[in-house]
Amino acid sequence: MDNKKILAIIAAIAKKIEAEKDFLTELDNEIGDGDHGINLARGFKSVEEKLPTFADKDIGAILKGVGTQLVSTVGGASGPLYGTAFMKAGNVCKGKMELTDAEFVAALDAAINGIKMRGKAVEGEKTMLDSLCPAYKALKEDIDGGKNLIDALSDGVDAAAKGVEYTKTIIATKGRASYLKERSIGHQDPGATSSLFMLQTVLDVLREA
């Protein structure tokens, strides 16, 4: 996976988030403050506009640039959360023009740890971690077991989708949805959903090649 591929992935995520903006906002209307889709779409639109300036940069610099841009433009909790995730992933990829499969896995791990740190959150609290953590686990097991990245990520995306379903069954204890207590049950988490969309988009772009 080289820096051009990373740029293509980021551009595709921006398109996907824009396309799913209303759906994500609708989910957030149910249990949150109703801005997740709008905020993320605003953030990724500004990322998209910045992409040409990242063209010849290494992967670490690209991911860091994406993170910084999200922090300063999203405006909601997903800004510092995804912003930190991209920045932490960027740290792991510093100076690299290409990533091995193992390095990709390490970058995702760093991103997830960044979200845990920033949100002071763990799995099972009805957040983006409930799709990202199962996805990482499946991906890591597959890669360690010798599977190729596309097959491994495909298992990861399936695990993330199951994680999103799981968020319907639990009470939110982090974020704005926690104010609703048991009334948050039955609704899927918008953050877990946007995380699933991002992972799905990575897989889609990798499959195109």
Next chain:
Amino acid sequence: MVGIVIVSHSQKLAEGVVEISKMMANAPLAAAGGLEDGSLGTSYEKICAAIEAVYSADGVIILMDMGSAVMTTEMVLEDLDKPNVKMIDCPLVEGAVLAAVESAGGKSLAEISERVEETLTAKKF
């Protein structure tokens, strides 16, 4: 005097808290509320600008509403890396009023921080 920054999702709320606090004491207060276009959200840039507006060697304390206000402030402070700029967990209005009074009274950053943190357990009645 120690500067005070109020971070909120709402521009009106941040400005309102500054307004109430100014009524009590003439301390250096700055509001960082809403996004650049005035819509709801927290802005990294507005927080930076507000800190700069009230910064002195005496330091700055930052009080926030919730969620992204807290996380975005955290990121600003990590990037800023100044030990005399500090975020404090407290009820926003009570904390801000007390901070303004203490700052105008010439208290230090450490003293104000300690007093303001006490409002976490303060009861209204």
